[in-house]
Amino acid sequence: MKEEFPQTDAPVPGALPSGAAAGGPSARGAASDDLLPLEAWEGPAILLVDLDAFFASVEQLDHPAWRGKPVIVGGDADKHGVVSTASYEARRFGVHSAMPASTAERLCPEGIWTRGHFDRYREMSNAIMDILRSETPHVQQVSIDEAFCDVSPTPVNREHPVQVARRIQQRVEKLGVTCSIGVGTSKTIAKIASDMDKPRGLTVVYPGRERSFLAPLPVRTMSGIGAAAEQKLKSRGIETLGDLADADEALLLRLFGKNGHVMHVRANGGDDAPVVTDDPVKSVSNETTFAVDLTERDEVEAAIATMAAKVGRRLRRKGLAGRTLGLKVRFDDRTVRSVQRRLEHPSDDELAYTPLLYRMVDEVWHPGVPVRLIGVSMSGFAAEEGVQESLFDLDEVAPNDIDVEPVIKDEGKRRGLIEATDLVKNRFGEDAVRFGRELRADDNTTGSASKNPADYK
Structure with a gap:
């Protein structure tokens, strides 16, 4: 695990010594007997499960000859097409989602292209969501390849959130694809953490360490801060989430209205947005x-x-x-x-x-x-x-x-x-x-x- 809780692929996860620096060397593949027990977790625990290069991973699963090769799921380069998903092999060439297909073709001329098999992706996504719902009833699917899960310890179920996250990764991997998971005390922390170490990453931010985790990250890292908001913040010397946490909230309210308050709270590690299991369709x-x-x-x-x-x-x-x-x-x-x-x-x-x-x-x-x-x-x-x-x-x-x-x-x-x-x-x-x-x-x-x-x- 990474950041506040370094990474391991051991069957029974554990922590590196508590004095280990955040962002230090990864412990992938370390033997479980080299690891210390998990730190206690008190309070809310939210996972963000993000399927790695999902469309391309399913294509590589279904086409064994494509494994280890640059696979691009997207539209035709000569028909205004865009990239839906690129495998990690293709991403090494600079290909990424939403890129014009013509650009991707130029960057990765040896790429294997497919327009996609969306019934198959839906089938695989549904199977993975079933895994999540078997772990907790509190699941909020936000896209075909992402979902929040509330796995907060309760008086009845004291299982450590990291153990739940590792089991989810193992169960998903048995289906033939992988996922990266962020674990934190809020949806904001879990989302950012899930992007820190891909593929097959597990990044954990323990309660009380939210601000130190967020502080060095660029403001654009936070969901909801787009290019225009980023420029407004940078023009006032606010470049990192630490800067945002220390900023005058009155200034943020003038710049962004009520969203300025939300941004300030989240930059300080707070966020009480619940995992909504019955999000109404609008x-x-x-x-x-x-x-x-x-x-x-x-x-x-x-x-x-x-x-x-x-x-x-x-x-x-x-x-x-x-x-x-x-x-x-x-x-x-x-x-x-x-x-x-x-x-x-x-x-x-x-x-x-x-x-x-x-x-x-x-x-x-x-x-x-x-x-x-x-x-x-x-x-x-x-x-x-x-x-x-x-x-x-x-x-x-x-x-x-x-x-x-x-x-x-x-x-x-x-x-x-x-x-x-x-x-x-x-x-x-x-x-x-x-x-x-x-x-x-x-x-x-x-x-x-x-x-x-x-x-x-």
Whole structure:
């Protein structure tokens, strides 16, 4: 283990001598009888389990000949594609997630490329999440390859958090992939610690050592501090989290409002955000970037139909029906326009709301204007709320004043068709049955994918 608790791969984990310096030599592979007992842990204990280069690791697991070689999961270099995940062998060449595929191809010409097998990633992710939930009921999945776990000792269960973390690593490794884990007293500490030693790392920050762990790290290390906030802080001489912890909170409040208080508390090692096991879904969405920009009406409608069908499918799998329908369009100059409509009744039926999306697009696009990306969202799930926050960040939602008919007017026939297609997909996969208008958009995607957990459940 690393930092406040040096690393070991021994079956029964233990600590290096308590006087060992933080960040000192790793103890990977050390024999367990060379290690001292674990230090006592009092108070909250949070793990952040982060699967190492997950998509690429699954590909290497399923393709033994790819093991030890640079594997890149992502879209086509000549079709606006981006890297979804790169194996550690590829990362040595400078390849990283979200990098344009054309850049990655130049940096790593010998890379093995795959557009990915997302049903397989979802299957593996679900198996790993099952492992976590068998260790503790308090699991918050934040993406397909990350989850927080609350393993705080209780009067009933006094097992040391580090023992739980090591067992999770061993159980995950038996599935054929690896994970890195951060252990701390809060989600902030656990998240930062999980990134300290990859792959197969275990970094532990004991209670009371949070501030000394954080102090030397750059401010950008903390989640929520982006490039703009970093520049504001640096312009005032605040470059490390230690500087941030010592900063005048009144200054931070002037700069960042209430977020300044949160930043100050977390830089000082505090954070009482709980591991939320039933995080309510605010929006279900899907978007796709196109390899070749769309300019014709039939192309745009085909893409909308494809996104709408995926959203409808996910809504039904989650048992949700929404009242706020959203459409997002990004153009070739990277500008974005969005529009939303409030439905008269909650819906999970793409055959009912797709024609409305066709009309909504007229408010933000005209034929001939190149379209790079199209997204569809549904929100407003709670019966008591008028409008639910959308992923598209619109301030206002217009009521639906557009009169359109569903693809199939008879509701009974429409629901019957949807139920039948869902049954086929459940048995044979998502691509087993689709409408013709959806197929038109198939050959014009970049092959890139996000790690949004909603896309994999």
